[in-house]
Amino acid sequence: MIPAHSFAKRGIEVAQAISMKRQSDEPDAHQIPPFAALIFLLTCVAFFILLAAISYTYGHLITTLCMVESSSSNAYVPIGSVEPADDAPPAYTEDGAPKPNDTEVNLVRTQxxxxxxxxxxxxxxxxxxxWSRFRGLSVYIVWNFARSFVVGMLSAASSNPFSMIFAAIxxxxxxxxIHMTWIHVIISEPSTKRWYQRIPTPFFKTWxxxxxxxxxxxxTSQVVTILPMLVAGNFGVMRRMHDPNYEPGMKEAYATAGQLFFAMFLTIALFILLQIPxxxxxxxxxxxxxxxxxxxxVPFDRTFGGLTTPEIIGGQGKIGIVEAWRSFNGECRRRLLRTVVKVAAIVMATWILFTTVVMIEAHLLFGPAFGEMMKSMHGIANRGS
Structure with a gap:
């Protein structure tokens, strides 16, 4: 998710840059209507919120449940709770005694x-x-803000970009x-406890x-996050964004969109190969x-096929890393991969819609002044770096 304060700060800087540009004394400068800039900014905010919601519900919540659920679900349903078909034979004989071969339950096997x-x-x-599609969101937000705070504190003393990677790890x-608490909250039935009351104890022993x-x-998360940015940022238009003499226009905007698509595809590939396992x-x-x-x-085998031993009888009370992956059999892996592909398709479709709408708005709202907008954002990027 994109931190709200960071996005708001960038939005204010863009608005200030546009305002200063409009007040410049250059007689040939294209004027950017404030109302058009506001519509453009609100469109970006709306799509980022939509992408964040899709990412949380489908990319985090459902995929986590998919990693936990057993490969098949067995439901035992009493015969008395099932409505018999009109042409079904009676379950009892004429004298009221049950049929000799009748069973007490039906086994219904579902996907x-x-x-x-x-x-x-x-x-x-x-x-x-x-609102269960956003269950665990509060602890997820706390976890992300706490992580951002720790990363900021650890990387503040160094200008080396790799220090932030180390700080993130x-x-x-x-x-x-706290991360484990989030997992427990989203995979379990609703609880009357607050999320902070569900943090595992004793704290250090569990940690x-x-x-x-x-x-x-x-x-692996850092590799998947940083590597595509390093690759995409070292060629083409994005490589020149730090050049103060560079003046991007509409053509460069299309090239930037292409590089962003390349970065997204690389991210998906690394995600499947490294981060999923x-x-x-x-x-x-x-x-x-x-x-x-x-x-x-969701149905879940707590014993992992007998691979775990409770602490009360001398076991560790948890499964090992290797066993955790091996117990996730081929059927489960295929199901997870199909889920990831579906989520990626949804995200890509949303991103394509976002890019299309933004480009149409750029042409209709700004026209020739879009180059001035790009220059303003270019200057903000330079100051931010």
Whole structure:
């Protein structure tokens, strides 16, 4: 998610830059209507909110449930609760005695809930209400702001860009228990407890158990996040954005959009190859530490096929990293991959719609003045760097 304060700050800077440009004494400068700039800014804000909502519900919440759910769901339904068909034979003989071969239950075998995005949202809504598609959002926001604070504190003393990567990994490891709390909140049935009351205890003992899995996940997350930016930012238009003499126009705007698409495709590839295995292992290790009193909102095998041993009889009370990935069998991996592809398609479609709308608005609202808008944003990018 994009921090709201950072986006608002950039929006104010853009507005100030546009205002200063309009007040310049250059007689041939194209004037940018303030109302047009406001519409353009509100369009960007609306699409970023939409992308953030899609990313949280489908990219974080549902994919996490998919990593936890068992490969198949078995539901045992009493015969008395099932309406018999009109032509079905009677379940009892004429004298009232049950038939000799009658069974007390029917076994109904269904596909996993998370096999369908729509079915998962409907299941969450039925179990926890409409806003369940954003369940765990409060602890997720706290976790992100705490992570940003720790990263800012650790990287403030150094100008080396790699110091922020190191700081991010340290922050993820330090906040591992809060991350695990978020996983517990979203995979379990609704609880009357506040999220901070569900932080696992004893704190340090639990932290030591989850840290190895979180450390691997944190490193892969930085690779997936930083590498595409480094690659896309070192060629073409984006490489020249720090040149004070560079004056981008409409053609450069299209080139920038193309580079952003390339960066997105590279991010998706790295996500599938690196981050999915690391995330699956971390989520399943955290799920194995879910307190006994909490029931999961999707079918979940707490024993991982007998790979875990409760602490009360001398076990660790959690699954290992390697076992967490191996217990996620081929059927589960294919289901998760299909889910990731669906989510990527939704995000790409939304991004294409966003780019199309922005380009149409740029032509209709700004016309030749769009170059001035690009120059204003170019100057803000230089000052921000």
């Amino acid at each position: 996993p809930i998370t096999a369908s995005l729509r079915a998962t949202v409907m299941h969450l809504t039925a179990r926890a209400g409409f 340290v922050a993820e490891v330090a906040l591992a228990n 030591k158990k989850i840290v190895p899995a979180v450390s691997i996940w944190a490193v 690391a995330t699956v292992a971390m989520v399943r290790v955290a799920a194995s530490m879910l307190p006994e009193e909490d029931e999961t909102i």
